[in-house]
Amino acid sequence: MTIMSCNFSAIAIASFIFPMTSLAESNGALSPDLLSNLREGYSMDAGDLARHNAVTNTAINQLALNRKVVAGEDGHFSHKVKTKGVTNQKASGRCWMFAGLNVMRAKVIREQGLDGFEFSTSYLQFWDKMEKSNLYLEDIIELRNADRLDREWLLVNDGLVGDGGWWNYVTGLIAKYGVVPATVMPETHSSENTATMNLVLGRLLRAQATGLLAAAEEGATVDKLRELKEAGLRDVYRYLVINLGVPPVEFEWRHKTKPEKDADGTGVEEKLSALKKFTPQTFYRDLVGVDLGEFVCLYNDPSQKLGAHYRFDRARNMAGTKNMNFANIGMEEMKEIGVKSVLANEPMWFAVNMGFDESTEHGLMAVDLYDYETLFDLELSLTKAERSRFGAGASNHAMVLMGVDLKDGKAQKWLVENSWGDAKGRKGQWTLQDDWFTEHVYVIIVNQKHLSATTLAIFDQEPSVLPAWYPGSQGIRR
Secondary structure, eight states, rough: OOHHHEEEHHHHHHHHHHHHHHHHHHHOOHHHHHHHHHHHHHOHHHHHHHHHHHHHSHHHHHHBOOOHHHHHOOOOOOEOOOOOOOOBOOBBBOHHHHHHHHHHHHHHHHHOOOOOOOOOHHHHHHHHHHHHHHHHHHHHHHHTTTTTTTHHHHOOOOOTOOSOOOOHHHHHHHHHOOBBBBTOOOHHHHHHBEEEEEEHHHHHHHHHHHHHHHHHHHOOOOOHHHHHHHHHHHHHHHHHHHHHEEEEEEEEOEEEEEEOTTSSSSSEEEOOOOOEEEEEHHHIIIIIOOOGGGGEEEOOTTTTOEEEEETTTTOSSSSTTTOOOEEEEEEEHHHHHHHHHTTTTTOOEEOOTTTTEEEETTTTTOOOOOOHHHTOOOOOOHHHHHHHTOOOOOOEEEEEEEEEETTEEEEEEEEOOOBTTTSSSTTEEEEHHHHHHHHHEEEEEEGGGGOOHHHGGGGOOOOEEEEEGGGGGGOOOO
16 A cells, blocks of 8 residues: 555656656657547447447457358368378377377378277377476576576476477487387376376476476586486376376287178178287387488478578477477478378378468368458558567467369368367368468478478588577477
8 A cells, every 4th residue: 555655656746747748758658648649539430330249249250251261162182191080189289299190190091901090199198298307307407507587497497398399209209119009008188188287297397406406506416416317207207107107118909900791791700910019119110110210391481591401499309319400491392392292192290370260160271261351440461471570470280281182283272180189170171271371381291202402402501500489499389
């Protein structure tokens, strides 16, 4: 109460010495004169009254939905990669992981003659959390003398064990831990609903980080700090087992083969493959067999130099591995490479800014799908480079391209397999219009065989390092 009285007194004194308008105008504040002008300069006309009545009674996106765009989608594609089933990441941020496994899922289904198949995402999720926990504590040891307001320190401690990730997170995990079928390590409530699991894990790690910093202040060496870290990781492992289960070291697996009718035709005899024993590594080697080292990351960020090699700092989930790197190329070249990949029946991991012009109801991504400019009579246009400059243009969701519709050799639209289950989109699939690709696709992951020698040579350049807070890297944080 006393503080408020003091503040009002100060304002009164300032108003007496300096006229309020000149004081406000000098620092860019909303002055009484400006507010008065805003009030007096606007009178709701019939058009704005209609807008007011509409948007106060109906969801804005229902009103802004561009029916011409929706009506123009026929659901047909000139080429589709054959697959079966749709995955569901539920209430988790594992899109990058699902997309990475879905790239390989179609191959397993095709080569093994399966009606459907899913990899265990919770298996890789377990090791992702374990690796991120170790990396966080390693970062604390590295930055133990940093100022608490240092930008890198703050970033490391923000969302330290979040669900987000990049393609190199997938490849690093598979190379080290292999993969297993979903039946071997199925989903749990915590794997599908990660908020509380992540919250508790974050509290545990920050408590361990506090101990590391205290030991460092007392003069502990890096070797001693790592001993303390390793002791703390026992609690992390135990906590993850409680939430996700024990990751298998070895398992047996078999699958259905083509059924045959009984001799009398009255029933169907289920045929099964022989029961085989695998480790996660041998399962990947024998049944998947994709050489992940052949794949490269292509990026389109018009705010940066094209034809150049870049690397995001701290874009990794495992200590001792390299950060995410990419070649920044033009959009038309990116599309041409994407078409080659899909026509070769190779599903393609890609990352987008999912916050613009997409409808889960219609399974559609198209520029001006929501015509806010006409609805509100406003100018809202920004280029892709301008969105990047203001932090509004960055990839935040990964999916898989499974088809393309070509006209005269040019893509008109793309078929997308999402990981949001079959209740969203058109039974889990989306149509991505080519103009939306131009504006909101940032990353594709393709086999390097589809690149020209000139583009492939970009990776021979020494990469320019972009800081971890660069807008394009933020999608990996959550």
